[in-house]
Amino acid sequence: MVLQRIIKPKNQRVKRVLEKRQPQVHENTKQAMFIRGGHTSETVTEALKDLYSLKKTDSTMLQKKNILRPFEDMTSLEFFSSKNDASLFMFGSHQKKRPNNLVLGRFFDHHLLDMVELGIDKFKSMAQFKCDKCATGTKPCLLFSGEAFDTDHEYKRLKNMLIDFFRGPTVENIRLAGLEHVLNFTVADGKLYIRSYRILLKKSGSRTPRIELEEMGPSLDLTMRRTKLASADLYKTARKQPKTAKPKKRKNISKDVFGTRLGRIHMEKQDMTKLQTRKMKGLKRKPIAAEDDSETGKKSKTSEPSDEN
Amino acid sequence: MANTIENILAEKGQKFKSIEVEKDLELEIDEGNLLAVDTNPIDIKIFRTNKEKFLSELARDNTQLLLNRIWELPTHRKEDVILAKLPEPKTIIPREKPVPKEKAATKWEKYAALKGIQKSKKSRMVWDETHQEYRPRWGYKRANDDTKDWLIEVPGNADPYEDQFEKRLKAKKERTAKNELQRLCNIARNSKGKVPGVGLTPTEAPSKDHVSKALALAKSSDASLGKFTDKLPKEKAPKNMGKKRKFEPNTGQTKIEIGRQLDILGSIHKKRPAIDVTKATNKMIDAKQRGKNQKTKLPRQNKGRKSEKKTAKSTKKRGGGGMGGSGGKPAGRKPMGKRK
Numbered sequence: 339m340v341l342q343r344i345i346k347p348k349n350q351r352v353k354r355v356l357e358k359r360q361p362q363v364h365e366n367t368k369q370a371m372f373i374r375g376g377h378t379s380e381t382v383t384e385a386l387k388d389l390y391s392l393k394k395t396d397s398t399m400l401q402k403k404n405i406l407r408p409f410e411d412m413t414s415l416e417f418f419s420s421k422n423d424a425s426l427f428m429f430g431s432h433q434k435k436r437p438n439n440l441v442l443g444r445f446f447d448h449h450l451l452d453m454v455e456l457g458i459d460k461f462k463s464m465a466q467f468k469c470d471k472c473a474t475g476t477k478p479c480l481l482f483s484g485e486a487f488d489t490d491h492e493y494k495r496l497k498n499m500l501i502d503f504f505r506g507p508t509v510e511n512i513r514l515a516g517l518e519h520v521l522n523f524t525v526a527d528g529k530l531y532i533r534s535y536r537i538l539l540k541k542s543g544s545r546t547p548r549i550e551l552e553e554m555g556p557s558l559d560l561t562m563r564r565t566k567l568a569s570a571d572l573y574k575t576a577r578k579q580p581k582t583a584k585p586k587k588r589k590n591i592s593k594d595v596f597g598t599r600l601g602r603i604h605m606e607k608q609d610m611t612k613l614q615t616r617k618m619k620g621l622k623r624k625p626i627a628a629e630d631d632s633e634t635g636k637k638s639k640t641s642e643p644s645d646e647n
Numbered sequence: 648m649a650n651t652i653e654n655i656l657a658e659k660g661q662k663f664k665s666i667e668v669e670k671d672l673e674l675e676i677d678e679g680n681l682l683a684v685d686t687n688p689i690d691i692k693i694f695r696t697n698k699e700k701f702l703s704e705l706a707r708d709n710t711q712l713l714l715n716r717i718w719e720l721p722t723h724r725k726e727d728v729i730l731a732k733l734p735e736p737k738t739i740i741p742r743e744k745p746v747p748k749e750k751a752a753t754k755w756e757k758y759a760a761l762k763g764i765q766k767s768k769k770s771r772m773v774w775d776e777t778h779q780e781y782r783p784r785w786g787y788k789r790a791n792d793d794t795k796d797w798l799i800e801v802p803g804n805a806d807p808y809e810d811q812f813e814k815r816l817k818a819k820k821e822r823t824a825k826n827e828l829q830r831l832c833n834i835a836r837n838s839k840g841k842v843p844g845v846g847l848t849p850t851e852a853p854s855k856d857h858v859s860k861a862l863a864l865a866k867s868s869d870a871s872l873g874k875f876t877d878k879l880p881k882e883k884a885p886k887n888m889g890k891k892r893k894f895e896p897n898t899g900q901t902k903i904e905i906g907r908q909l910d911i912l913g914s915i916h917k918k919r920p921a922i923d924v925t926k927a928t929n930k931m932i933d934a935k936q937r938g939k940n941q942k943t944k945l946p947r948q949n950k951g952r953k954s955e956k957k958t959a960k961s962t963k964k965r966g967g968g969g970m971g972g973s974g975g976k977p978a979g980r981k982p983m984g985k986r987k
Binding site: 509542 | 742
């Protein structure tokens with residue numbers, strides 16, 4: 339699967355890095371970049387910081403200011419994407435025309451796929467909620483409510499993007515007690531409400547616990563501004579899954595209640611004419627010519643046990 | 648007895664809040680992503696009265712439903728921790744990078760496949776005779792290392808003054824260069840686009856044209872791109888070397904610039920239509936006749952509603968026949984008076 343490069347990597351370390359960055363069948367968790375624009379208000383910086391901390395371990399905060407306008411020129415953001423090997427970004431800026439602006443986007447093959455601009459109407463940071471926070475790097479539960487997420491094309495894409503952004507690593511197993519973070523996205527009244535809660539598991543008298551929630555922040559009220567969504571064609575190619583990624587179906591092997599492995603075997607139809615029934619002298623099929631020889635053989639056989647006796 | 652036990656159980660149940668949640672439409676739950684999508688419409692009136700309370704209650708209910716589903720998943724214990732096995736995520740998320748392509752086969756691999764030649768694994772360690780131990784086949788402290796030889800026997804048929812060390816080194820460099828070239832050739836062969844050539848590649852039977860091209864290229868292959876290369880007497884410029892773009896200097900040469908500007912001006916001037924003599928004479932004649940008509944038949948002209956269509960037709964014909972081309976139209980309007 340190694341890409342053919344005209345210029346060979348100079349050493350093993352670089353080679354390893356380049357190989358890691360190449361397209362893979364089973365992909366890594368998407369990395370997110372958090373970028374500050376030329377000018378950012380306090381709300382925007384706080385929001386970026388909070389969302390960065392929620393996404394931590396899969397995110398990088400670019401420390402310098404970057405005077406960019408993503409909707410006008412994407413080249414520098416695409417450059418950042420290839421430099422950091424990150425395919426998600428959140429860009430914050432504050433202008434007179436678009437105050438408290440967040441641009442949420444993602445890349446495919448280091449080129450822009452989707453991008454949505456959201457204006458922050460109301461913001462409450464994590465620090466303003468005086469309560470315990472969940473551990474960093476917890477995989478959050480994602481909740482989406484509101485009809486727009488199901489009907490409106492832009493909101494549909496936004497939903498997919500938010501899942502992509504916040505879902506964290508795809509895992510096989512999850513620790514039940516470790517489910518402690520919920521992100522709730524609601525569209526109502528033409529606004530997007532993002533709330534973040536900590537889960538408290540209470541006794542319910544049954545195995546499944548009763549859920550109580552405690553808001554831990556950040557909480558954002560957002561309005562959608564400009565969007566730049568991928569064309570249907572590009573989106574389709576981006577969604578294409580490799581054939582090899584699907585595990586091969588294991589046939590005829592099953593497990594029963596006790597964990598014993600059972601296999602089903604398919605056999606040819608049995609030939610009843612060749613079936614061996616109970617062995618008896620009289621039923622023995624013998625070639626007629628060889629009868630005499632067999633008799634002599636038997637005599638010798640019978641003689642042996644007599645010796646033992 | 649049974650009744651009392653049931654009562655106790657019921658009482659115990661009431662102590663805790665319920666884990667049941669009722670919804671009109673069931674949630675779409677994707678356990679693999681820990682995702683729940685609530686498609687129930689939101690009651691805007693209730694929402695507006697108290698947003699925060701509404702949102703937190705909605706979130707609690709949906710979380711409860713999601714976790715109820717997750718708690719139903721098969722679990723197993725690992726080091727005092729209960730783990731639930733999540734199914735594959737259902738929601739399709741766009742990939743980060745395109746699906747990897749299979750590496751194209753090299754020329755050798757294609758040939759080997761055709762001939763049925765199979766790769767055989769070579770052992771990494773090889774017996775070293777001089778050191779009497781196993782050593783790696785290549786790399787640091789490799790077995791049978793011929794670069795460390797301090798003495799090389801001169802072969803019987805070789806030139807005795809030839810440096811055997813240098814010969815060996817050169818041979819090694821040639822081999823690596825050949826390998827690199829083959830690697831690049833494989834890339835070029837497997838890439839779809841046309842690969843740019845490298846100047847002139849040697850051919851078996853070079854033509855005259857080929858030789859002259861090679862000469863021209865060689866002359867311009869120095870640091871100054873052939874600016875200071877001397878020319879032979881009576882040397883001709885090479886043919887078929889392709890054209891190079893040439894630009895005018897930005898400063899100086901005002902004369903040429905003035906000339907160019909004047910040319911532009913002239914071309915603009917030329918666009919003004921030249922006088923069409925026949926058209927002009929026709930116009931003159933027309934105007935004269937009209938003047939005559941106005942004098943003689945003025946009263947009839949105003950009455951002429953009835954015959955207007957006819958005149959229009961007749962003028963068209965006349966326009967086509969007599970005046971020719973674009974001259975017809977302006978002349979055609981006049982016949983109002985001309986219709987005798």
